[in-house]
Amino acid sequence: MIELTFPDGNKKAFETPPTGFEVAKSISEALARESVAIQLNGSTLDLSRKIEHDATVRIITTRDPEALEILRHSAAHVMAQAVLRLYPDARLTIGPVVGDEFYYDIDMESVSETDFPKIEAEMKKITAEKFPIRRREVSKAEAMALYRDEPYKREMIEALPDGTISVYEQGEFADLCRGPHVPHTGFVKAFKLTKVSGAYWRADPNNAQLQRIYGTAFFSKKDLDQYLFFLEEAKKRNHRKLGTFLDLFSFHDEAPGMPFFHPKGMVVWNQLLEYWRQEHAAAGYVETKTPIMLNRTLWERSGHWENYRENMYFSKIDDFEYAIKPMNCPGGMLIYKTRLHSYRDFPIRAAEIGLVHRHELSGVLSGLFRVRAFHQDDAHIFMTPDQIREEILGVLNLVERIYSTFGLGFHLELSTRPEKSIGTDAQWEQATEGLRAALTDYGVDYMVNEGDGAFYGPKIDAHIKDALGRTWQCGTIQLDMSLPDRFDLTYIGPDNEKHRPIMIHRTIYGSIERFFGILIEHFAGRFPLWMAPVQATLLPINDVLASFAREQQKRLAEKGLRCEVDDRAESLNKKIREAQMNQIPLILTLGEKEKAAGTFSVRTLDGKVTRGIAPDRFFGRVLSHIKERKLDSISFAG
RNA sequence: GCCGGCGUAGCUCAGCUGGUAGAGCAGCUGAUUCGUAAUCAGCAGGUCGGCGGUUCGAGUCCGCCCGCCGGCUCCA
Numbered sequence: 001m002i003e004l005t006f007p008d009g010n011k012k013a014f015e016t017p018p019t020g021f022e023v024a025k026s027i028s029e030a031l032a033r034e035s036v037a038i039q040l041n042g043s044t045l046d047l048s049r050k051i052e053h054d055a056t057v058r059i060i061t062t063r064d065p066e067a068l069e070i071l072r073h074s075a076a077h078v079m080a081q082a083v084l085r086l087y088p089d090a091r092l093t094i095g096p097v098v099g100d101e102f103y104y105d106i107d108m109e110s111v112s113e114t115d116f117p118k119i120e121a122e123m124k125k126i127t128a129e130k131f132p133i134r135r136r137e138v139s140k141a142e143a144m145a146l147y148r149d150e151p152y153k154r155e156m157i158e159a160l161p162d163g164t165i166s167v168y169e170q171g172e173f174a175d176l177c178r179g180p181h182v183p184h185t186g187f188v189k190a191f192k193l194t195k196v197s198g199a200y201w202r203a204d205p206n207n208a209q210l211q212r213i214y215g216t217a218f219f220s221k222k223d224l225d226q227y228l229f230f231l232e233e234a235k236k237r238n239h240r241k242l243g244t245f246l247d248l249f250s251f252h253d254e255a256p257g258m259p260f261f262h263p264k265g266m267v268v269w270n271q272l273l274e275y276w277r278q279e280h281a282a283a284g285y286v287e288t289k290t291p292i293m294l295n296r297t298l299w300e301r302s303g304h305w306e307n308y309r310e311n312m313y314f315s316k317i318d319d320f321e322y323a324i325k326p327m328n329c330p331g332g333m334l335i336y337k338t339r340l341h342s343y344r345d346f347p348i349r350a351a352e353i354g355l356v357h358r359h360e361l362s363g364v365l366s367g368l369f370r371v372r373a374f375h376q377d378d379a380h381i382f383m384t385p386d387q388i389r390e391e392i393l394g395v396l397n398l399v400e401r402i403y404s405t406f407g408l409g410f411h412l413e414l415s416t417r418p419e420k421s422i423g424t425d426a427q428w429e430q431a432t433e434g435l436r437a438a439l440t441d442y443g444v445d446y447m448v449n450e451g452d453g454a455f456y457g458p459k460i461d462a463h464i465k466d467a468l469g470r471t472w473q474c475g476t477i478q479l480d481m482s483l484p485d486r487f488d489l490t491y492i493g494p495d496n497e498k499h500r501p502i503m504i505h506r507t508i509y510g511s512i513e514r515f516f517g518i519l520i521e522h523f524a525g526r527f528p529l530w531m532a533p534v535q536a537t538l539l540p541i542n543d544v545l546a547s548f549a550r551e552q553q554k555r556l557a558e559k560g561l562r563c564e565v566d567d568r569a570e571s572l573n574k575k576i577r578e579a580q581m582n583q584i585p586l587i588l589t590l591g592e593k594e595k596a597a598g599t600f601s602v603r604t605l606d607g608k609v610t611r612g613i614a615p616d617r618f619f620g621r622v623l624s625h626i627k628e629r630k631l632d633s634i635s636f637a638g
Numbered sequence: 639g640c641c642g643g644c645g646u647a648g649c650u651c652a653g654c655u656g657g658u659a660g661a662g663c664a665g666c667u668g669a670u671u672c673g674u675a676a677u678c679a680g681c682a683g684g685u686c687g688g689c690g691g692u693u694c695g696a697g698u699c700c701g702c703c704c705g706c707c708g709g710c711u712c713c714a
Binding site: 063094095106113150156159160166168178198199202203210244253362363365366427541542571572577578587592607609 | 641642649668670671672674675687706713
């Protein structure tokens with residue numbers, strides 16, 4: 001007798017050990033049809049597994065989020081099977097699920113996207129066959145025999161303890177795999193191969209270069225189409241395309257990875273910084289500025305020469321070697337040391353919008369997201385050890401405050417001591433606990449990346465999610481237990497003795513360039529009124545009204561609005577269309593009525609038109625919307 | 639850096655198996671003077687990313703270089 005407990009607390013008894021499928025079927029036929037796997041005391045297993053003991057079970061159906069991962073893993077097997085049919089010499093390695101997609105790394109001749117239809121067609125055949133996917137547990141020796149000609153699989157099997165090895169079979173195909181999988185290949189019906197790239201075996205460039213074929217799969221065609229549609233929409237938001245279309249910035253071969261900002265881009269840039277300065281002044285920060293080129297000796301002292309040289313740019317002048325700064329901190333150290341500090345001065349919050357250059361590998365450059373020259377909204381906070389908790393909390397609150405102004409969500413990650421690190425256990429303990437305590441005070445869940453901290457201290461990173469679903473590290477708070485020592489920073493404590501200050505580096509935007517890029521995609525180019533490069537465009541209905549339009553432009557400009565007059569000899573409809581496409585938040589048409597009554601007729605980007613707005617009302621709404629940095633589309637109704 | 643793809647007018651793109659470039663939009667000129675998402679006509683615009691090679695002839699084929707894009711971390 002086997003007794004199973006369901007999530008709702010109900011129990012059910014079975015005479016003989018049932019399979020997951022039989023359990024589902026005992027509840028309803030419909031459930032059985034939708035079932036994908038079974039969760040048994042917390043671990044996910046194939047539906048075909050026999051349940052031998054009393055347990056808590058949960059049937060995983062196509063509607064459960066974890067079902068997609070199982071499906072995609074099975075899809076990876078289907079793809080591998082198809083590839084082996086088409087390329088018998090291919091050797092399989094690993095095929096995991098990552099996010100919304102799966103991939104399989106295969107040692108084979110290089111393939112391109114033009115080969116996808118062929119592979120997809122073969123996959124279709126396999127899914128149409130509805131091969132049962134069968135799990136078989138094998139001994140290590142059996143597995144090695146089975147994979148006689150598969151060097152990668154053998155390497156993997158070597159690393160596995162005997163008695164834990166399983167193989168999944170579908171038709172003529174068998175793959176070493178932990179599982180679980182969907183019951184048969186027919187579940188994999190809505191799939192698509194998405195991209196292909198090179199990847200190294202075990203991520204080691206000394207190993208063979210493999211073909212990594214990516215794909216995605218869903219339980220229904222509808223879900224797949226929706227996902228593909230999302231990808232298309234995300235593509236339209238691509239900041240590189242929008243940046244060109246909206247005339248915000250450009251890139252040139254003469255300076256790869258180093259953006260050129262155009263006048264309209266600079267408006268957005270300056271708004272970002274103006275807001276940033278306002279918040280930082282209010283939070284008790286002072287601002288500094290240090291040179292971008294500093295003598296080699298400084299970098300030797302800071303440790304960058306030793307640890308970061310391969311990412312730095314250099315120059316030799318008058319027989320002296322200089323480095324272009326990849327970080328702002330060493331310069332900040334010099335400012336700190338220009339005078340003696342008292343504990344009474346602490347915390348010192350010294351910010352710097354610093355331009356740094358880092359020689360990133362050519363292959364990783366990506367629009368504004370990954371550049372070689374960028375501005376950090378850096379700050380160095382100097383304090384006593386007992387101020388750590390409160391200062392970190394202060395930064396976290398500032399992070400939230402600033403991100404929320406843009407309507408951006410984020411999550412936090414704590415990174416702890418890596419293997420290669422400096423400092424004592426006690427120092428790391430104190431520093432990491434300080435960060436933990438601040439995170440606890442802040443009161444949100446956070447991820448912990450054990451061993452992922454910098455060699456000089458633990459850190460908290462803030463990650464923003466962009467329009468493509470990628471997350472980007474923007475804000476970072478790093479405790480530095482190295483530089484204060486290297487630069488022999490001191491302060492005079494209440495005991496009249498010299499002490500070593502605690503120092504943190506922190507950013508909120510991270511890289512202004514990257515943050516700008518994220519915002520372009522986040523807003524799909526439609527910036528909130530306060531950031532918009534052009535806030536209003538004035539469209540006179542005919543040439544006679546052109547001079548009136550210019551008078552009105554002056555009036556708006558006096559109120560601080562960024563506005564243009566479009567008095568080209570084009571139709572009104574065309575000008576409106578262009579203004580809409582250029583995401584200009586206030587489209588003002590000027591006709592005889594406006595001239596006579598002195599009112600405004602406004603079209604906003606949602607396409608709504610409000611006529612006859614009195615000037616007081618117009619300016620009142622617009623100016624407060626800007627001042628409050630509102631995110632929503634401005635409205636003149638009501 | 640490595641693998642794959644791509645690079646034609648300011649932008650988006652066409653140009654079959656080699657026969658010395660084409661469209662739409664944008665721009666300029668002229669006409670039109672218009673009430674909420676493209677008025678009409680004309681004109682002008684290109685070292686086909688760069689260098690070299692094959693060929694009678696290269697945007698097209700080959701090699702090298704540059705740049706851009708997608709990947710190169712999450713272990714059957």
